[in-house]
Amino acid sequence: MYCCDEQLLDFSTIVDTFEQMELTSSRLVLTEYLVSLLKKTPTEIIDRVVYLIQGKLHPDYEGIELGMAEKMAIRAISLSAGLDTLSIEEIYRKTGDLGDTAGEVMKSKNQTTLFTEKVTVERVYLTLDKIARSGGMGSQDAKLRLLSSLLTDATSRESRYIMKFIMGTLRLGVADYTVVDALTLAFTADKSNRQLLEHAYNVSSDLGTVAKLLAIKGLGSLRTFKITLYKPIRPMLAERVRSAEEAMERMKQEAAAAEYKLDGERIQIHKGREKVELFSRRLEKITYYYPDVVEAIQQFIKLNETILEAEVVAIDTQTHEFLPFQELMHRRRKHGIKEARENYPVIINIFDVLYIDGKATTSLPYVKRRKLIEKVIKGIENEMVELVPQSIVKKTEDLERFLVIAIEHGCEGVMIKQLMSSYRAGAREFAWIKLKREYQSDLADTLDLVIVGALYGRGRRVGKYGALLLAAYDSNADMFRSTCKVGTGFTDSHLEHFYKNLEETQISHRHARVDTGMQMDVWFEPKIVIEVSAAEITLSPSHTAGINSIREKYGLALRFPKFTGNIRVDKNPEDATEVQELTSMYKQQRRKKFGERKK
Secondary structure, eight states, X not given: OOSOXXXXXXXXXXXXXXXXXXXXXXXXXXXHHHHHHHHHSOGGGHXXXXXXXXXXXXXXXXXXXXXXXXXXXXXXXXXXXXXXXXXXXXXXHHHSOHHHHHHHHGGGOSOOOSOOOOOBHHHHHHHHHHHHHOOSTTHHHHHHHHHHHHHHHSOHHHHHHHHHHHHTOOOOXXXXXXXXXXXXXXXXXXXXXXXXXXXXXXXXXXXXXXXXXXXHHOGGGGGGOXXXXXXXXXXXXXXXXXXXXXXXXXXXXXXXXXXEEOSSEEEEEEEXXXXXXEEETTOOBOGGGOHHHHHHHHHHOOOSSEEEEEEEEEBOTTTOOBOOHHHHGGGOOSSOHHHHHHHSOEEEEEEEEEEETTEEOTTSOXXXXXXXXXXXXXXXXXXXXXXXXXXXXXXXXXXXXXXXHHHHTXXXXXXXXXXXXXXXXXXXXXXXXXXXXXXXXXXXXXXXXXEEEEEEOOGGGTTSEEEEEEEEEETTTTEEEEEEEEOSSOOHHHHHHHHHHHGGGEESSOOTTEEOSOOXXXXXXXXXXXXXXXXXXXXXXXXXXXXXXXXXXXXEEEESOEEEEEEOTTOOGGGSOBHHHHHHXXXXXXXXXXXXXXX
């Protein structure tokens, strides 16, 4: 039972909003729908409504997943509707989505009940949470009972969205920052307050809690948000440049710090008195994959409480050379952890410190944070925990020399950091700059782009995708803008992988956050990031990345794009190459060509 009627919100109210959102591709309209829903939501449950909008039950770092297998979900629908599983599977083959299947099946339930319990948001949320937390002997039967009971009382429309949520196919076309915008408008009516909400989210990684505090205690309460152990901070990100000369110009000072840019997985290490937790740059808990990292941190880092940032890199124990990122991904498995640990040993390269014994260090300048890390690492004699190599560079020649050294040691480039820069959670700016070896040549640029659409294959690619539509990220508008179609560089294994995994993100229309002038056979939710190389960047009337930035009604496209074989599972779509970076690269390319012609 719920404590008071004021906290009740019919689940159908959320369904009404979700249905409206599915029918629009306008981000402005999506935000308006969210604002309306948030205003209707009782403050005591607004955190749960926000989580449901995000397609989750809790913040990512808590690692709580529903764990509902497809076959069990079909059985639950069968029990609720009084229809055999074979018939349901036949409908599923036609719809391709278990949510749509449930909605169709529940329109004509054969089973009736004398008593039904109202389906409220609170009931849906608590039931799904119980399903997610059920474990051990008898848990599968418990999950089945919980879900079938909920579906029995739900309408066909409600059943559709309950199943979409459970199967991870809730595609509303909104990102976290769209929800931030909606919260700002719903509870402050002033867009300028967005920055305060964004900061609270960046240091807590918990939008539900931000929403609840804002709704109950007001805007001022968000100023109390502080960095907390075991709650990951949204990582600070770097802009990219194409040359050492441009990097030094961007630093706007006499000297800067250059660090190795390692081809590994960026992790956030949270060490307390009793345990160590590891989080990915996507804020997911990944402690399970790296027991050796946990042991090393516990053994060698003597601080009682600290939050460190590091790069975990696979290493060849015979030559002590760094191995490429794809080798490290063998560690990302649910089974065979012991074997993976032995076959793919790693080294921990610490490059920043965000928190020490109850105090945040993010406001300190880079040089002071570096000295703190050096103090932490000092005296450690082992081959597993190291400080990322660094050099203070004062001129372009110094940086070019350090870049060559980094590449010789198996790095993918260098990071250049302003000496007096603070750590700004969630920010991407020129206080940090990445310079990769690929950027030194027009013929070997690599970019991390997001798959947003596809064309069906022909010839030997029949039954697979022939080309993928890729987009860069526009952080100013929170949109993904297309920049190329890529159809080369794929092995048969790649094609099968993409056909299978992209199916989970397929949607019926162009995603609301995708902007392109291209027509595709299939559209996807922007989720999967891949790396591509290209010959050069050209103007395009069809692609929208950098639209109007160089020429009116023209965007930027990659010429001769090729998949490198690298799927960036460590990156969120918002971590992809930015449109602004693409524009900068194009201008640099033009300057370089013009200079060559003058010679």
